[in-house]
Amino acid sequence: MSHFSMIEARPLPGKKNRSISWRSREGRSVIYQIVAILSALALVALLVRNTLINMRLRGIQSGYDFLLQPFGFDISETMIEYASNSTYLMAFFIGMLNTLKVAVIGIVLATLLGVLVGVGRFSTNFLVRKVCYAYVEFFRNVPVYLQLLIWYLVFTEALPDFDKAWQLGHFYLSKNGVSFPWPVWQLGQTLALCGLVLGCVFTVIYRRQAKAHFDQTGQTRPVWGVSTGVTVALMLLGWLAGGAPAEWNLPKIGDFQIEDGGVFSPEFMALLCGLVFYTASFIAEVVRSGIASVSLGQHEAAASLGLNKGQSMRLVVLPQALRVIIPPLTSQYLNLTKNSSLAVAIGYPELVSIANTTLNQTGRAIEALSIVMLVYLTLSLITSALMNWFNASAAIQER
Amino acid sequence: MNTVFKSIDARPMPGRSSGPLAWLRANLFSTIGNSLLSVFLLALVVWAFVASMDWALLNAVFNANLQACNDVRGAGACWGVISEKGRLIVMGRYPETEHWRPVIATALMLGVVVLSCMPRFWNKALPAIWIVMLAIYFVLMKGGFFGLTAVDTDQWGGFPLTVMLTVISMTLAFPLAIFVALGRRSNMPAIRTLCTLYVELIRGVPLITVLFMASFMLPLFMPEGVKIDVLLRVVVGITLFSAAYMAEVVRGGLQALPKGQTEAAATLGLSYWQVQRMIVLPQALATVVPSIMNTFIGLFKDTSLVTIVSLYELTGALGLALNSDADWRPFKIEAYLFITFIYFAFCFAMSRYSLWIEDRTAVSKVR
Numbered sequence: 001m002s003h004f005s006m007i008e009a010r011p012l013p014g015k016k017n018r019s020i021s022w023r024s025r026e027g028r029s030v031i032y033q034i035v036a037i038l039s040a041l042a043l044v045a046l047l048v049r050n051t052l053i054n055m056r057l058r059g060i061q062s063g064y065d066f067l068l069q070p071f072g073f074d075i076s077e078t079m080i081e082y083a084s085n086s087t088y089l090m091a092f093f094i095g096m097l098n099t100l101k102v103a104v105i106g107i108v109l110a111t112l113l114g115v116l117v118g119v120g121r122f123s124t125n126f127l128v129r130k131v132c133y134a135y136v137e138f139f140r141n142v143p144v145y146l147q148l149l150i151w152y153l154v155f156t157e158a159l160p161d162f163d164k165a166w167q168l169g170h171f172y173l174s175k176n177g178v179s180f181p182w183p184v185w186q187l188g189q190t191l192a193l194c195g196l197v198l199g200c201v202f203t204v205i206y207r208r209q210a211k212a213h214f215d216q217t218g219q220t221r222p223v224w225g226v227s228t229g230v231t232v233a234l235m236l237l238g239w240l241a242g243g244a245p246a247e248w249n250l251p252k253i254g255d256f257q258i259e260d261g262g263v264f265s266p267e268f269m270a271l272l273c274g275l276v277f278y279t280a281s282f283i284a285e286v287v288r289s290g291i292a293s294v295s296l297g298q299h300e301a302a303a304s305l306g307l308n309k310g311q312s313m314r315l316v317v318l319p320q321a322l323r324v325i326i327p328p329l330t331s332q333y334l335n336l337t338k339n340s341s342l343a344v345a346i347g348y349p350e351l352v353s354i355a356n357t358t359l360n361q362t363g364r365a366i367e368a369l370s371i372v373m374l375v376y377l378t379l380s381l382i383t384s385a386l387m388n389w390f391n392a393s394a395a396i397q398e399r
Numbered sequence: 400m401n402t403v404f405k406s407i408d409a410r411p412m413p414g415r416s417s418g419p420l421a422w423l424r425a426n427l428f429s430t431i432g433n434s435l436l437s438v439f440l441l442a443l444v445v446w447a448f449v450a451s452m453d454w455a456l457l458n459a460v461f462n463a464n465l466q467a468c469n470d471v472r473g474a475g476a477c478w479g480v481i482s483e484k485g486r487l488i489v490m491g492r493y494p495e496t497e498h499w500r501p502v503i504a505t506a507l508m509l510g511v512v513v514l515s516c517m518p519r520f521w522n523k524a525l526p527a528i529w530i531v532m533l534a535i536y537f538v539l540m541k542g543g544f545f546g547l548t549a550v551d552t553d554q555w556g557g558f559p560l561t562v563m564l565t566v567i568s569m570t571l572a573f574p575l576a577i578f579v580a581l582g583r584r585s586n587m588p589a590i591r592t593l594c595t596l597y598v599e600l601i602r603g604v605p606l607i608t609v610l611f612m613a614s615f616m617l618p619l620f621m622p623e624g625v626k627i628d629v630l631l632r633v634v635v636g637i638t639l640f641s642a643a644y645m646a647e648v649v650r651g652g653l654q655a656l657p658k659g660q661t662e663a664a665a666t667l668g669l670s671y672w673q674v675q676r677m678i679v680l681p682q683a684l685a686t687v688v689p690s691i692m693n694t695f696i697g698l699f700k701d702t703s704l705v706t707i708v709s710l711y712e713l714t715g716a717l718g719l720a721l722n723s724d725a726d727w728r729p730f731k732i733e734a735y736l737f738i739t740f741i742y743f744a745f746c747f748a749m750s751r752y753s754l755w756i757e758d759r760t761a762v763s764k765v766r
Contacts, residue, residue, distance in 0.1 A: 033589035040593055051619045125433050126426035127440040141746035142739050143700035146714055150735050158732075338605035345707060352607055365615035373604045380603040 051366070066362050067092075073357060075349045077265055088358060095354035096375055102268065102350065103337040103379075106275045110336060111329075113276060114283025121288045132284065139281035145342050148274035152346045155266035155273075162258050170250050172258050177269055179251035182262035188242025195238035199231025206230075267348035271340065279336045286332060290325035291317065323391075330387035334380055341376075351375055465726055472729065480730040481737050484720040488734060491556015491716040497548065501559035504539040507532055508566055516752060518759070529570070536563075552630040556711035556719070558741065564702045564712065568637040569695055575638070576645035581675060583650055594646070601643035606701055609640045614708040633705050641698050648690040652683035685760060692753035696746050703742075713738050 021027040055062060071091040079097045120132035139147070156175060160166060165174035172179040183189055203223075210221040239245075251261030264272070294317050302312035341352040355368040362368075415421045427437040458475025460467045461482075468477035481488075490498055511532040514520050540559070543549035555563070582594035601609065613636030614629065621627060656679060664678040684691075706715030717738055721728050 029587050033587045036587075036590050036593060047620045050622050051616075053623055054619045054621075057623065124426070124429055125436055125440075127437050127444070131440060131444070137747065137750075138743070141696075141700075141743045141750065143703040143714070143742055145700075145703040145706075146735065146739060146742065149714070150732070150739070153732055153735065157729075341605040341607045342704070344607065352605070352611075356611075359611075359615065365611070366619070369608055369612055369616065372608050376605060376608070377600070377603040 060363055062364065062366070064367055066358075066364060066367070071358075072361070075354075076347070077268065077349055088362075091354050091358070092351070092371055092375075095349060095351040098348065099337070099340055099350040099375075100379075102271055102275070102340050102343070102348070106272055106279070106336050106340070107333050109272070109276045110279040110283055110332075113280035114332075115287050117280060117284035118287025119291070121284070122291060136281045136284050139277050140285070144274060144278040144339055145345065147278055148270060148342055148346060151273045152267070152270035155270045159266075162256075163253055165253060165258060170248075170261070172251055172253070174258065175266060176258050176263070177266045178264045179258045179261045180263075181248045181250050184245065184247040184249050186242060186245040186247070188239045188245040191238030191242040192235045193238070195234035195236070196231065199227070199234045202230050202234075203227035265348070267343070267346050270346055271343045271348050274342075275336050275339055278339070279332055282332050282335070283329065286325055286328045287321075290321040293324045294320045326387060326391045330384060330391075333387070334383055337379055337383070338376065341372075468730060476733050476736075477730045478733060480721075480727050480733050484724075484727060484734065485737070487557075487720040488713070488717050488738065489557045491560060491711045491719065492554045493556060493559070494548075494550060494554065497542075497550060500539045500542070500547070500550075501555075501557075504536045505559040505562050507539075508536055508562060512566060516756075518756075552628050553710075555630065557716040558713050560710065560712040561699070561702050564634065564637060564705065564710075565695070565699045568634055568641055569698060571634070571638040572642035572645055575642040576649050577680065579642060579646035580649035580653060583646065584653055598643045598646050601640055602647070606637075606640055606704055607707060609636045610704060610708050612636065629708070630710065633708060633710055637698070637702070637705075641694060644697075645691065645694050648687050648694055649683065651690065652687035653679065655686055656683050688760065689753045689757040692749060692756065696749045696753075699746060699749070700742065713741065 022031070054060075067089040068087050070085045071088050072085070073091075075091065075094055077098060078094050079101060080094065117132045117135055120128050121136075123129050123132070155177070159173060159175050162172075162174045162176045165172040165176070165179075167173075170181045206227055207223050210223050214220055249261050251258050251263070253259075298316055298320065299312060302316040307315065340350055343350045344352045344356055347353065351372055355372045358368045359365050414424075428434040454474070455476050458471050459478055460471055460475065461478050463479035463483035465479075468479050471477065486495070486498070490501060493501055511528060514528070515525060538544055539547070540555065540563075541550060541552070579594045579598060582590050583598065585591050585594075610633060613632045617627065617632045617635065660678055660682065661674055664674040669677065702712055703714040705712055706718065709715075711719050717731075717734050721731050721734055
């Protein structure tokens with residue numbers, strides 16, 4: 001028989017050693033961090049030093065003072081007033097606007113096409129399913145740069161000359177790009193635009209009220225119908241108040257090109273088509289996997305509650321699918337914006353093209369590239385922030 | 400009151416639910432709208448097929464006969480441009496008498512990559528195989544040893560360069576990505592901040608700006624008198640770029656791993672690096688193989704951008720072959736379709752592999 005005896009209690013732990021020592025986990029962690037920061041700083045210092053020496057040796061000037069000097073080059077497409085004696089700063093700004101133009105239009109079109117194709121993968125129609133599948137696989141697996149070059153070739157070589165342009169109503173398609181009617185901008189259009197903004201504000205407020213009303217009483221209000229109606233009415237009102245201008249600037253075939261009207265240049269069209277068709281194939285996959293992630297039980301439960309197909313999609317499936325869709329969709333939007341920089345290869349004057357010209361003219365690589373990077377980083381951060389906000393509103397509302 | 404029981408009529412026999420007719424009805428003609436859509440799409444597909452067959456096969460010229468090509472222009476394809484220029488497009492500026500070298504070297508490299516894709520070969524011998532392969536690859540490509548004439552890196556081009564840029568950048572980016580991913584999940588704030596900063600900075604800007612930086616700014620960063628080769632600069636740029644993306648992929652894998660794994664390993668007395676090496680990374684990396692594959696596909700496509708900083712990989716070599724030749728330049732579209740096919744074949748194969756490995760890991764998770 002063994003005699004049971006209790007082991008002695010462990011001694012009271014000593015006072016915790018607070019000093020930085022290799023022996024403690026905290027101490028090591030502090031040392032590692034100091035080493036990491038110091039080496040990062042040392043690396044930066046070394047690079048800066050080398051750069052300064054190299055620049056002095058090669059006689060490269062530095063500084064951002066060139067921004068206020070005249071750019072001296074024509075820019076083929078500008079959204080605002082520009083003369084060739086405008087400054088570099090102005091040129092960069094125009095480049096940024098052009099980037100934004102192609103990015104915004106591209107994002108809208110790519111989302112529409114992508115959602116259409118993504119939903120099409122679930123169609124009951126065999127042909128629709130297969131066509132959507134083929135679309136995704138083809139456009140996803142070919143470099144966007146190559147697609148861009150092919151579109152550019154199509155828009156500059158395969159299309160007819162301007163005097164034999166393909167015409168559909170007042171729309172023209174030729175080597176000159178796409179020409180379309182554009183309203184002559186007058187007070188009426190401006191007021192209509194104000195009406196649109198007011199309508200949007202109204203929609204937001206009305207939606208919020210309708211939601212509160214629904215939460216209290218369980219009665220729904222026709223939000224979409226009312227807000228669309230009010231918005232259209234406000235726009236009409238603005239247009240009428242401005243004297244109901246109905247003058248259109250119609251394009252026509254001139255002697256050397258298609259004159260008047262709005263125009264999208266072949267470079268812009270090639271870039272837009274390349275980006276939209278490529279990105280849409282990725283968005284389609286994002287949408288497909290989002291919808292596939294909602295379990296079949298949800299569809300069935302919605303149907304058994306008596307919701308029709310549209311309602312079950314809108315109220316049950318989509319809100320859940322959105323949670324899965326939004327994060328990857330955000331990165332697709334960012335990818336589209338970043339890929340717009342490929343325009344440097346086809347001569348659409350967006351930010352990187354302007355920076356490239358600047359770099360060749362002034363030799364200030366660091367300055368030009370830093371501006372480009374700053375703009376892209378800002379755009380990325382803004383897009384991420386917007387999408388995060390949208391994502392937060394779509395997330396599960398937990399207690 | 401008496402009610403007379405009367406049975407309701409039997410329901411009609413259900414229609415056939417199998418067989419070709421039933422399939423057609425369910426999949427193509429379920430409603431009037433669907434039927435119209437089917438007919439319209441079918442007409443479109445048939446028309447596109449007939450038109451492309453006419454252009455690409457029936458009216459096409461297959462030999463490098465410029466006269467014949469010019470005669471069918473607009474009505475038929477001129478595949479002669481590929482027999483004439485194909486070699487230049489695929490091989491770039493590499494000296495023509497030495498073409499056997501990139502062919503063998505690239506075949507070897509692709510062979511080892513394919514080998515590494517098979518889970519059967521995921522063992523300790525693999526790194527050794529890679530080192531041997533890379534040594535042979537560079538000796539073959541660069542020359543200067545064993546009686547091979549030296550070929551400068553600025554002469555490398557075409558498809559071998561595409562493969563090389565992808566594989567080398569990926570190989571270099573992979574370890575870097577693992578360290579950055581671990582750093583982003585470290586509990587040391589300074590290291591976490593540095594890694595986050597790197598990843599977000601790189602992911603926020605387009606690859607082109609990184610390439611521009613590599614080609615214009617990297618020479619300025621070097622100590623006085625040190626010149627680095629343009630190919631090396633681009634490899635550094637692409638590596639830094641793809642490492643940031645891959646770090647996020649790896650981080651996803653790390654996050655998916657339950658905390659219990661790390662805790663259990665720590666309880667066994669393993670050190671931080673032992674835990675990562677033996678417990679965390681093997682599981683985390685296995686789950687993200689499909690995503691790594693997607694990054695690889697993306698990188699393969701993105702190498703086409705190095706043309707912009709004048710390295711002539713597949714897309715650039717095409718421009719090199721055709722832009723200066725007024726005779727053949729009109730048939731650029733055929734050449735574009737040719738390299739489109741090459742890119743598509745490789746990317747499609749890789750995405751199929753990615754799906755396969757995804758299914759495989761899904762199966763291994765089922766108990």
